[in-house]
Amino acid sequence: MFCGSQPLVAYLCPSEIDGAKHAKAIVTLLVEYLREFWPAVKITIRGDGGFCRWKLVQWCEKHDVCYVLRASRNHVPERHADALMKQAEVEFEKTGEKVRLFDETNYSAKTWDKERRVIIKSKRVVQGLNTRFVVTNFSNPPQELYDEIYAMRGDMENRIREQQLMLFADRTRCQDFLVNQFRLLRSTLGYLLLDTLLSDYLKVAELEKAQCDTIRLKLFKVADRVRITVRRVWFHLATSYPHQALFRTPSSRLLPGTG
Numbered sequence: 001m002f003c004g005s006q007p008l009v010a011y012l013c014p015s016e017i018d019g020a021k022h023a024k025a026i027v028t029l030l031v032e033y034l035r036e037f038w039p040a041v042k043i044t045i046r047g048d049g050g051f052c053r054w055k056l057v058q059w060c061e062k063h064d065v066c067y068v069l070r071a072s073r074n075h076v077p078e079r080h081a082d083a084l085m086k087q088a089e090v091e092f093e094k095t096g097e098k099v100r101l102f103d104e105t106n107y108s109a110k111t112w113d114k115e116r117r118v119i120i121k122s123k124r125v126v127q128g129l130n131t132r133f134v135v136t137n138f139s140n141p142p143q144e145l146y147d148e149i150y151a152m153r154g155d156m157e158n159r160i161r162e163q164q165l166m167l168f169a170d171r172t173r174c175q176d177f178l179v180n181q182f183r184l185l186r187s188t189l190g191y192l193l194l195d196t197l198l199s200d201y202l203k204v205a206e207l208e209k210a211q212c213d214t215i216r217l218k219l220f221k222v223a224d225r226v227r228i229t230v231r232r233v234w235f236h237l238a239t240s241y242p243h244q245a246l247f248r249t250p251s252s253r254l255l256p257g258t259g
Contacts, residue, residue, distance in 0.1 A: 001030070002156045002159045005159060005195050005198075005199075006192070006195065007159070007163070007188050007192055007195075008030060009026055010187070010188035011026060011184075012172065012177070012180055012181045012184050019050050020050050020051045020053050020056070023047075023051050023053065023056055024053070024055050024056045027056065027059070027065075028059065031043055031063065042066065043066065044066040044068065044149065045060060045066070045067045045069070046067075046068050046069070046149075046150065046152065046156065047069045047070070047153070048070045049069070049070045049071060051069055052069040052071050052072060052135055054109070054111060054112040054113055057069065057116065057135065057137070058113060060137065061137055066137060066138055067135070067136060067137055068134055068135075068136045068138065068150040069135050070132060070133065070134055070135075070150075071118060071133040071135045072133075073131075073133065076107065076109075077105070077107050077118060077120070077133045078131070080103075080105040080118075081103070084101050084103045084120055084122045084131075085122045085129060085131055088100075088101050088122045088123065088124040088129065089129065091124070098123065099123065099124045100122070100123045100143075101121075102119065102120065102121055102122075102142035102146060103122075103142060104117060104118060104119050104142050105118050105120065106118065116137070117135070117136055117137065117138075118134065118136075119134040119135075119136060119142045119145055119146055119150075120132075120133055121133075121143075134146060134150050136150075162191075162211055162212050162213075163187060163188065163191045163212070165213075166212040166216065167187045167190050167191050167194075168187055169184055169187035169191075172184065191212065194215055194216070198210065198215065202215065202249075207246070218243045218246060219243070222237065222241065222243075222247075224236055224237045224238070224241075
């Protein structure tokens with residue numbers, strides 16, 4: 001789980017269980033912890049269809065937590081969206097340009113305890129028709145809710161993908177589950193350190209929107225010789241190192257007096 005660029009939870013689920021089985025327990029602990037420090041903070045949970053479980057949304061409703069969760073597709077919500085999908089198809093045929101239409105309905109899956117608000121988004125592009133359903137307890141207009149609140153989930157997915165692919169969070173090859181969990185936590189700590197460096201010490205144009213891999217390859221994965229004296233730590237870089245100027249900026253901020 002991420003909040004902006006900050007990782008909050010790194011939990012490895014066993015492969016033989018439902019991926020959302022422990023989501024409610026984790027959210028409960030996280031919300032309680034956050035509200036110890038910020039009692040009046042507004043908390044919003046975003047997630048894909050795998051986390052759209054009635055026990056989780058029921059808990060959110062009881063504890064004043066907002067949620068926007070993608071609902072799984074099935075014939076019942078798609079029946080509600082049928083007219084919207086046809087309208088999107090007609091408008092696309094007229095203009096040949098992308099069409100996005102929004103609507104809402106109340107829906108309850110068989111396992112849910114009651115009906116809840118579902119936002120419907122139907123998009124027609126050259127590649128075809130795409131329809132999504134989002135369950136929420138927000139009261140915002142459908143398009144505003146989707147574009148300004150739910151769509152931010154895409155950035156969280158980028159952060160998760162960045163940690164998995166660039167900081168090797170998916171290297172859970174050990175037969176011992178706890179060892180794999182530790183590897184995931186170690187990767188998360190690395191991500192947290194890089195994010196802190198980026199926000200506090202690497203505020204330069206070239207790295208303003210840099211991903212973990214860029215920072216790791218340009219500033220960390222560098223061949224040098226380290227020499228420690230009584231008063232200083234010397235980094236002897238190769239004269240051919242192409243990012244010398246970039247390296248000096250964060251190093252002078254981290255270690256005043258260097259350059």
